[in-house]
Amino acid sequence: MQSLCVQLISSFLHYNALRVNGEVCVLRRKNTSGVKHVKMHQHNKSNITLKKQALNRVWLYGSLQTKKDIRSGQTAGKAARWVLQHILRQFSAVAHKTQQQVEAEQPDAERTPFLGSHLDRLIHQEMKVCSDAACRYPSNYNAWSHRIWVLQHMAKGNIKVFRDELSSVHPWVSMHVSDHSGFHYRQFLLKELLNTELSQSLSSDSANGELSLGDAACGDRITTVFKLFYQETELCSDLIQSFPGHETLWSHRRHVYYLWHHWRQDQDICSVGKENELKPTGINEPGGSQGKSVDRHKHVSVPMEVDRVSLPDHDSKRLRRGILLPSLLTLQNEHTFVNSILNSCCNAEQNNYAVAYKKWLDTVISAQSLDI
């Protein structure tokens, strides 16, 4: 086992240098040959994991520090991702071997959970590095896109990781309300959760022979999605009211509402087919989730007729009891929110953003609703 000497010689402005096994490879700002040199060295190694982690972190710390070193940041990010891909391949190779061994009835099955936890730790470390880098300078695109890459490749379909990430960046975005990258990350997490929920519901539908069982689980998932959107909208409203005059927050609101709007439309389209199947069994059930789903679909298809003003405490209690409340996220309520901002705020920028959002609702969302 070769030992790896890692030295970081860093001068703030010009050079990042890495000393690998006694050889110094100097990386100039726009020169990626140093990275390749490192890669070649790594290729020769048999036991890689921990050393790669060290290498990984060193790169990210060294290069994502200064605002001016954007190119180094990109190179560092690429190097880090190369390292991670290598680790992933290693993991999947071992997992595959383990799989085969398990099938051959050999007692190495405990390695898979070990690998799983190892992967979790890796992910966790990467998240930590990214969030440190994100704090160093605002809208650190490299750090956030690396963070997204890590999740896409190392945590596919892992709902727990996405949810944990959502709650861990919650305080961060609350303290960095004009950092668009942070909110973009939240949008990414939302989309991933939606897709995962969607794919799970599709797979369970096809797997389950009995329709009623599938629909109950489906109802749960729909509630989950509602909760997600509701909470995200609440966060957005809270921040908009507490910190007037930040365009990022309004832009985030647009993204979230747009996502919600389209998801709802997709549900409508899918459910129209389902409704016909449900009719014989669903409509007569008063309290079951099936009855509620049918109700919801009817509700959603005529959004403009809903005329309920949301009472947060009352409605959130009902949400907690698992009752579906599409009325919380209607166009009507969005308008109510915007109007309340316009009436209460004297910050000129806030007013402008609110007016722009109102226009967007009228032109983009209403127009699309009419197309249904």
Added chain:
Amino acid sequence: MKLYSLSVLYKGATKANLLKAAYDLSSFSFFQRSSVQEFMTFTSALIAERTSVGTRASVKEQEYLCHVYVRNDNLSAVVISDSEYPQRVCFTLLDKVLEEFSRQVDSIDWPSGNPDTISYKGLDIHLSKYQNPREADAMTKVQAELDETKIILHNTMESLLERGEKLDDLVSKSEHLGNQSKAFYKTVNMTDSPATLNRVHAAATVNVVVFATFAGTETELLL
């Protein structure tokens, strides 16, 4: 969303006298901190000097915002924040600090005091508490007496200066700035725009070369 400095000054006839100050420079690199602190003191004093008695103002300088309140009794407070930090909370903080200060420190001591002679310990606590504006201040509370339209907004520090006055001259004459800070200021390429805290940031950057040798062991060095 950050607060960098909080200071209490007495606005005299010709200049502002620093009475007490607190700083949070953790986001600046170690080697820059002393210069940054001096420039923040310099800026706070300049702003207090150039703001009329009985007014509130916000001075914007790139990504920094300096909020000042000069009371009718000439006691003033300045807070330097970033552009995310809500303005309203800053002025709440300034009001609070001045109120507390005037209760604890005798007005006799204001015209001639300095940070060593004044015994007021609240600034550090307030600065640290207000780093999170929502915890420190009930955002739903409506400040009846604070009318946002009455706060003067300056878009640059230059707009505080008299006609013909140059920031360069003020810097070189300032007693708040040490020689090193003045030297850094001069090395920055000065065109028409005044030096900002940002430029100090850039000028004070030192090439840091860190060597560490590890013989045969795996270790990480993280800067």
